Amino acid sequence: MDNEIISAIESKFPKEVLSSASEDKKILLTVKEIKFHQILSNLKDMGFDHLSDVALVDYINEGEFELIYHLWSHSKKIRAIVKTRIPRESPRIKSIIDLWIGAQIHEREGHEMFGVEFEGNPNLTPLFLEDWEELPPFRKDFDIREYVKREYYGEDKGYFG
Amino acid sequence: MSIFRPAAIMRNLFKKPMTLQFPYQSLPPVDGYRGRQLLDLEKCTGCPVCSLACPNKAIELVEVDEGKKYPQIHLGKCCFCGLCEEYCPRDAIHLTHEAMISIMDKSQALYTPDKLSQPVG
Amino acid sequence: MERTKGILAKSELEEREISFTTIPFGPQHPASGHVHVSLKCDGEEVVDLTFHPGYLHRGFERLMEYRNHAQNSMLVDRINVLDPFSCEMGYANVVEIAAGIEAPQRGKFIRTIMAELGRIQSHITWLGIMCMALGLDSGTRIAWGDREKIIRLNELATGGRIYPCYFIPGGVRRDLPQGFKEEALKALDYTENQVKLYDNLVFYNTTFVMRLENVGILRPDDAIAMGITGPNLRASGVVADVRKDEPYDAYPYVNFKVVSLEKGDAYSRALCRRGEIIESISIIRQLLERIPEGDFRVKWGLTKKVAKGEAYFCCEAARGEFCYHMVSDGSERPYRVKVRAPSFSQNLAAFPYLAKGAYIADIPAIYWSLDSCPADMDR
Numbered sequence: 001m002d003n004e005i006i007s008a009i010e011s012k013f014p015k016e017v018l019s020s021a022s023e024d025k026k027i028l029l030t031v032k033e034i035k036f037h038q039i040l041s042n043l044k045d046m047g048f049d050h051l052s053d054v055a056l057v058d059y060i061n062e063g064e065f066e067l068i069y070h071l072w073s074h075s076k077k078i079r080a081i082v083k084t085r086i087p088r089e090s091p092r093i094k095s096i097i098d099l100w101i102g103a104q105i106h107e108r109e110g111h112e113m114f115g116v117e118f119e120g121n122p123n124l125t126p127l128f129l130e131d132w133e134e135l136p137p138f139r140k141d142f143d144i145r146e147y148v149k150r151e152y153y154g155e156d157k158g159y160f161g
Numbered sequence: 162m163s164i165f166r167p168a169a170i171m172r173n174l175f176k177k178p179m180t181l182q183f184p185y186q187s188l189p190p191v192d193g194y195r196g197r198q199l200l201d202l203e204k205c206t207g208c209p210v211c212s213l214a215c216p217n218k219a220i221e222l223v224e225v226d227e228g229k230k231y232p233q234i235h236l237g238k239c240c241f242c243g244l245c246e247e248y249c250p251r252d253a254i255h256l257t258h259e260a261m262i263s264i265m266d267k268s269q270a271l272y273t274p275d276k277l278s279q280p281v282g
Numbered sequence: 283m284e285r286t287k288g289i290l291a292k293s294e295l296e297e298r299e300i301s302f303t304t305i306p307f308g309p310q311h312p313a314s315g316h317v318h319v320s321l322k323c324d325g326e327e328v329v330d331l332t333f334h335p336g337y338l339h340r341g342f343e344r345l346m347e348y349r350n351h352a353q354n355s356m357l358v359d360r361i362n363v364l365d366p367f368s369c370e371m372g373y374a375n376v377v378e379i380a381a382g383i384e385a386p387q388r389g390k391f392i393r394t395i396m397a398e399l400g401r402i403q404s405h406i407t408w409l410g411i412m413c414m415a416l417g418l419d420s421g422t423r424i425a426w427g428d429r430e431k432i433i434r435l436n437e438l439a440t441g442g443r444i445y446p447c448y449f450i451p452g453g454v455r456r457d458l459p460q461g462f463k464e465e466a467l468k469a470l471d472y473t474e475n476q477v478k479l480y481d482n483l484v485f486y487n488t489t490f491v492m493r494l495e496n497v498g499i500l501r502p503d504d505a506i507a508m509g510i511t512g513p514n515l516r517a518s519g520v521v522a523d524v525r526k527d528e529p530y531d532a533y534p535y536v537n538f539k540v541v542s543l544e545k546g547d548a549y550s551r552a553l554c555r556r557g558e559i560i561e562s563i564s565i566i567r568q569l570l571e572r573i574p575e576g577d578f579r580v581k582w583g584l585t586k587k588v589a590k591g592e593a594y595f596c597c598e599a600a601r602g603e604f605c606y607h608m609v610s611d612g613s614e615r616p617y618r619v620k621v622r623a624p625s626f627s628q629n630l631a632a633f634p635y636l637a638k639g640a641y642i643a644d645i646p647a648i649y650w651s652l653d654s655c656p657a658d659m660d661r
Contacts, residue, residue: 025528026594049506049507050506050509050511050522051509052509052511052596052603052605052622053605053607053620053622055607055620055622056620057609057617057618057620058618068607068620070594070605070607070622074506074520074522077527077528079528079594079596081594100507100509101507101508101631102507102508102509102510102627102631104631105626105627105630105631106626109626127335127336127630128335128336128339128660129336129339130336137341137344138341138343138344144341144344144345144348145348179423179424179427179430180427188434190437191434191437191438191441191459192459193441193456193459194437194441194442195441195442195447214352214353215353216349216353216354216356216357240356240445240447241442241445241447242356242445242447243441243447243455244352244353244356247455256441
């Protein structure tokens with residue numbers, strides 16, 4: 001069944017699917033950003049009704065962000081992982097909130113932690129951080145140790161020292 | 162409902178309470194409880210394995226007389242995971258069952274090699 | 283009794299702005315946990331709400347990038363305080379997949395036993411808080427007292443009461459002690475007996491039933507669209523359980539049924555958790571019966587490097603799917619770990635949806651029937 005889904009997607013989007021793999025009820029698709037929304041929408045129509053997670057990885061050396069969408073089908077009991085990459089400079093991608101409502105908060109978290117713009121998401125206000133003016137904290141070029149030393153271990157802030 | 166039956170009420174009246182009067186009584190910790198560390202100064206060679214293994218950087222090697230280095234533990238940072246005990250090559254550091262180590266003053270949380278090597282009492 | 287949802291149009295809201303009251307719910311409220319919700323109320327009815335999480339945000343995903351895999355196994359406990367074993371289970375497994383090692387059979391059995399004990403403990407704690415939210419204080423005291431039996435088992439096996447630090451890539455850190463089986467069976471018998479007491483005192487108590495029945499109805503299609511998992515989804519009639527669908531560790535060797543109910547209201551969510559306590563007890567009994575002898579751990583050093591690549595693992599925590607996505611760059615530290623915590627979707631998607639249009643008095647009931655853990659949500 002896994003291979004059927006992969007071949008269906010590959011025949012529909014021959015140029016956009018960069019690589020695909022399947023093992024033991026898991027599907028892995030790496031796609032181009034340009035058609036990723038259509039591919040996800042197709043997967044949803046195939047029965048992948050549960051969006052488990054949206055993960056972001058900062059590949060600073062390659063200058064790219066990777067977005068990883070974890071899908072699960074309640075009817076077929078198959079997991080699908082769809083990956084796409086966007087440039088690190090001015091990162092923006094189309095929101096998938098129209099496919100899964102649950103994506104809203106995952107995208108909100110991604111915006112807060114990585115600074116990725118999700119076009120079409122109505123509410124991208126910060127979730128966890130208060131009055132944050134630095135770089136988004138989960139980016140690799142944000143130095144968390146330097147920040148902690150400056151904020152909490154400074155000369156006048158003797159509490160932790 | 163059975164809880165309002167007289168028999169149940171009588172039974173509950175004579176049951177021992179679930180709780181203990183804490184500062185005066187407490188449950189004894191079991192064998193293998195992970196409490197504060199005990200350092201064996203004779204076995205310790207001053208290698209940095211425990212300080213590298215510590216997830217919270219609570220262990221620091223300090224120089225005690227004769228230029229020998231021993232671990233010093235800041236228990237305020239320690240999470241009592243026991244990785245130092247697990248990775249010690251000489252079996253010199255052990256977690257004891259001493260659990261009552263709450264203090265009012267932060268500076269007392271710093272356990273020097275001397276304080277660490279004192280047996281639990 | 284069906285209530286209307288998302289009732290007023292925006293312009294109508296603005297028109298009636300003057301008559302709204304804003305009521306803060308948490309973070310100091312006994313029935314909220316560490317979140318702040320401001321409820322905008324029209325009389326008794328909640329028309330809008332803003333959710334302010336972040337009181338427990340510690341940035342675990344980033345902290346893990348600075349520590350090696352053995353140290354991370356100690357750290358992940360803190361993601362979910364009430365259900366630490368599931369967090370450890372996921373991390374140990376995801377590193378095992380990435381590093382290509384496999385825990386010995388006995389280690390897998392011990393892990394599954396402890397994870398199920400953690401599930402019972404988490405559900406009993408939930409029962410206590412649920413009673414506290416509804417004002418059934420005796421339920422709180424009794425449930426939290428019974429939790430101590432399971433905590434004591436944790437202490438016996440792992441050496442830690444709340445934070446076990448027990449599972450490690452390659453198995454568990456120490457073998458089960460002598461006499462653990464007898465102690466565990468005693469505690470399970472006790473818990474099973476106490477469930478009968480909870481039935482009388484809480485689950486079939488008229489107050490409890492009337493406060494929860496037909497409150498916060500979550501329809502299955504909405505629940506799936508919002509990404510709800512675990513007991514909350516199963517109470518809505520969807521049979522989905524990672525333990526059954528993608529069995530890991532020792533779950534292929536046990537028989538159990540997935541508890542699911544039809545209605546999807548707060549009361550069926552409560553009953554679903556009650557059923558899971560019973561199921562978990564039977565799972566642990568089966569596992570204790572069949573636990574094999576042998577090694578419990580393959581030695582896997584602190585500074586072992588993990589090959590470049592990615593791994594993904596999903597396990598069923600007490601609150602739902604708990605997943606790790608780990609990217610390794612070939613060093614001893616992970617390049618990136620993404621944690622999928624179940625309370626994140628529950629709290630931030632389902633709770634605002636259910637709370638809109640509910641009465642203020644129902645808010646604690648709805649909030650706790652979802653069994654959200656703020657620590658789990660903020661991470």
